[in-house]
Amino acid sequence: xxxxxxxxxxxVNGTIYRRAVESRILLSDFLRHDLExxxxxxxxxxxxxxxxxxxxxxxxxxxxxxxxxxxxGHELSTVEGxxxxxxxxxxxxxxxxxxxxxxxxxxxxxxxMTMTAFLKQNSEPSEHEVREALSGNLCRCTGYxxxxxxxxxAAQTIRAAP
Numbered sequence: 618x619x620x621x622x623x624x625x626x627x628x629v630n631g632t633i634y635r636r637a638v639e640s641r642i643l644l645s646d647f648l649r650h651d652l653e654x655x656x657x658x659x660x661x662x663x664x665x666x667x668x669x670x671x672x673x674x675x676x677x678x679x680x681x682x683x684x685x686x687x688x689x690g691h692e693l694s695t696v697e698g699x700x701x702x703x704x705x706x707x708x709x710x711x712x713x714x715x716x717x718x719x720x721x722x723x724x725x726x727x728x729x730m731t732m733t734a735f736l737k738q739n740s741e742p743s744e745h746e747v748r749e750a751l752s753g754n755l756c757r758c759t760g761y762x763x764x765x766x767x768x769x770x771a772a773q774t775i776r777a778a779p
Contacts, residue, residue, distance in 0.1 A: 624756035625689040629654065630698025638685045645669045647685035648695060656696035657725045660755075669725035671695050677734045696726035699733065708774040709733055710769075718767035720758035726742050728754045732768050744769065 622637040622755050628650060636651055640671045646672070648654045648756035656679055660668035664679040678681060700708040712718065719725045728751065734751040736742070741749070747768045 623686045623689075623727055627688050628692040630685065630694060636685075640684070640686060642684045643681055644683040644688050645680035647688075648680060653686075654695050654697050657727055658723055660723070661766075665755070667723070667727040667731060668724050668753075670730045670754065672734055675734065675737070677731050682755055693729070694733075696729055697727060701746045707733065708728055708771040708778075709736065712767040712771035712774065713764070714776035716763050716770060718759070718764040720756075724754055724756040724758075728756070728764060731770070736768070736772050736775055742762075742769070742772055747772075 624635065624637050625642060626633065626635045628634075629648070634652060636647075637651050638651070639649060645657055645659050648657045649659070657671055658668040659681055660666035662681050664682040667679070669679055669681040670677050672678070673683075673688065673695075674692050699710055701707075706714065707729075709729050713725065713729065731750065731754055739746060744765055747765050748761070750762060751768070756764070
């Protein structure tokens with residue numbers, strides 16, 4: 618039996634990729650296995666945990682719930698694209714480091730991508746708003762307080778940037 622493949626073209630972290638993919642391949646698997654961008658983690662595979670969160674045209678999505686063919690023509694951002702080309706960490710990454718906002722790190726890429734989009738829309742969030750934005754990202758290791766503190770600090774850094 619021949620597997621049907623579809624040609625797709627998409628931008629991931631500013632790089633254009635052209636690939637032939639099977640109809641059934643999940644976007645998370647495409648990113649991890651075809652493009653070797655393993656920063657996108659797969660947790661529950663049901664869209665509940667948030668570990669696979671990436672940005673699609675700037676909006677956070679669960680890459681385990683989307684097929685790679687559906688991303689054709691879109692711009693994706695993954696955790697690998699957050700830091701600057703010079704290696705300087707994005708404010709959300711630096712804040713997570715400075716405020717000890719991660720433990721095992723499995724959920725961290727999804728949290729970083731969720732919060733990157735959130736802080737772009739709301740650069741002056743309250744603690745409650747940060748907690749609400751984080752509510753779709755599950756972490757088994759932390760009590761979230763350090764993550765919340767980190768995101769409030771990241772917001773302040775983003776606001777202060779020229």
